[in-house]
Amino acid sequence: AQSVTQLDSHVSVSEGTPVLLRCNYSSSYSPSLFWYVQHPNKGLQLLLKYTSAATLVKGINGFEAEFKKSETSFHLTKPSAHMSDAAEYFCVVSDAEFDFGNEKLTFGTGTRLTIIP
């Protein structure tokens, strides 16, 4: 069984300071991991994905995440927050045990990021 825990339901940072959104996962197999962003009243947009290649993954809008198997973590970071980063962020895990196409994405409960001017 797979699961994902987002350790903070709400994070506030000042504009121009670093962003850290924490995610821990549990998976029986080699997982694929994703971060999605959801702006208010919008759909989900893929930020980045890890699929067993490089452990440091770079995504859009300056975000990146590092897969740490020993810590079962996949934290999302950005060096300098921008006002447009204010949104809800979801960490997602997908187990490789299922037939391709039958993957069940398991979503975290989300972290709301607020940017203070």
Place this chain on the structure above:
Amino acid sequence: NAGVTQTPKFRVLKTGQSMTLLCAQDMNHEYMYWYRQDPGMGLRLIHYSVGEGTTAKGEVPDGYNVSRLKKQNFLLGLESAAPSQTSVYFCASMSSGSMAQYFGPGTRLTVL
């Protein structure tokens, strides 16, 4: 290239009414998914399809039915709506060569 579109964007139903939500994608993706999003619970998979004419149950399928008669369309039906089905519904699609799902803008459904 519109990506994934959903119709309607908003809907209010009375308990017991029925409706169909339409999802369309123009990316020629094989796989399509329906999720619901509720506060504090992330997204949960309702049903999914790995190809035209095939559907399967997800995590929370009760009270919903789906059909995939055409590759580009995935319909979600509520035969007798209940207040517990008040939620935001998202459709997603994925290519067989990818590990990432692409989401539509969502449908906000309220059942009174």
